[in-house]
Amino acid sequence: GGHAALPHQTRDPIVAAGMITVALQTLVSRQLSPFDQAVLSLTKLQAGSAFNVIPDTATIGGTLRTMKTETRDEFLQQIETVAKTAAKVTGCDVSMEVRPGYPPTINHEEDAVVARGVISEVLGPDGLETDMTAAMVAEDFSYMLQQKEGAYIWLGAGMESPSLHSALYDFNDELLPMGASLWVRMVEAKLPHQTA
Numbered sequence: 001g002g003h004a005a006l007p008h009q010t011r012d013p014i015v016a017a018g019m020i021t022v023a024l025q026t027l028v029s030r031q032l033s034p035f036d037q038a039v040l041s042l043t044k045l046q047a048g049s050a051f052n053v054i055p056d057t058a059t060i061g062g063t064l065r066t067m068k069t070e071t072r073d074e075f076l077q078q079i080e081t082v083a084k085t086a087a088k089v090t091g092c093d094v095s096m097e098v099r100p101g102y103p104p105t106i107n108h109e110e111d112a113v114v115a116r117g118v119i120s121e122v123l124g125p126d127g128l129e130t131d132m133t134a135a136m137v138a139e140d141f142s143y144m145l146q147q148k149e150g151a152y153i154w155l156g157a158g159m160e161s162p163s164l165h166s167a168l169y170d171f172n173d174e175l176l177p178m179g180a181s182l183w184v185r186m187v188e189a190k191l192p193h194q195t196a
Contacts, residue, residue: 010054157172
């Protein structure tokens with residue numbers, strides 16, 4: 001860092017962060033097979049607090065979502081390589097902290113079939129949406145699916161509303177009895193029938 005009037009005497013982490021941000025945007029479009037899927041979203045850029053001072057550091061943060069663990073591992077390596085290469089041009093150094101996050105959430109076929117049947121039974125044929133594309137959500141349930149076969153389902157709000165992480169989101173309380181009925185019927189469908 002240093003004085004903004006003397007940029008030639010500094011190493012500017014803001015320029016480095018800008019170059020890294022732009023370079024990382026090419027990973028999905030140019031490094032990933034069109035038959036694979038990934039989302040890399042840079043959501044945080046922090047640097048400096050004064051208009052006339054080039055800061056000493058800049059921090060970039062974001063999230064990486066993939067459908068395959070192998071793709072995720074490969075991308076993490078590529079992110080580090082791209083960041084270090086882009087920063088080197090400006091004479092800056094890069095350190096990277098990776099928080100592993102959640103693995104992809106992948107349903108098991110048999111349990112997904114059971115879930116589809118129960119949903120159709122409880123909500124009727126119009127209550128089941130099967131033509132959804134895969135979603136890049138991060139879900140701790142994925143750890144459970146690695147240990148025990150199962151299926152992850154969404155219970156939609158049944159109305160147009162802001163998305164789940166929006167400050168304007170308002171939970172539809174009318175879903176509670178419907179959701180409880182689904183879970184009770186799901187348990188009944190999965191537990192072995194006992195005779196007296």
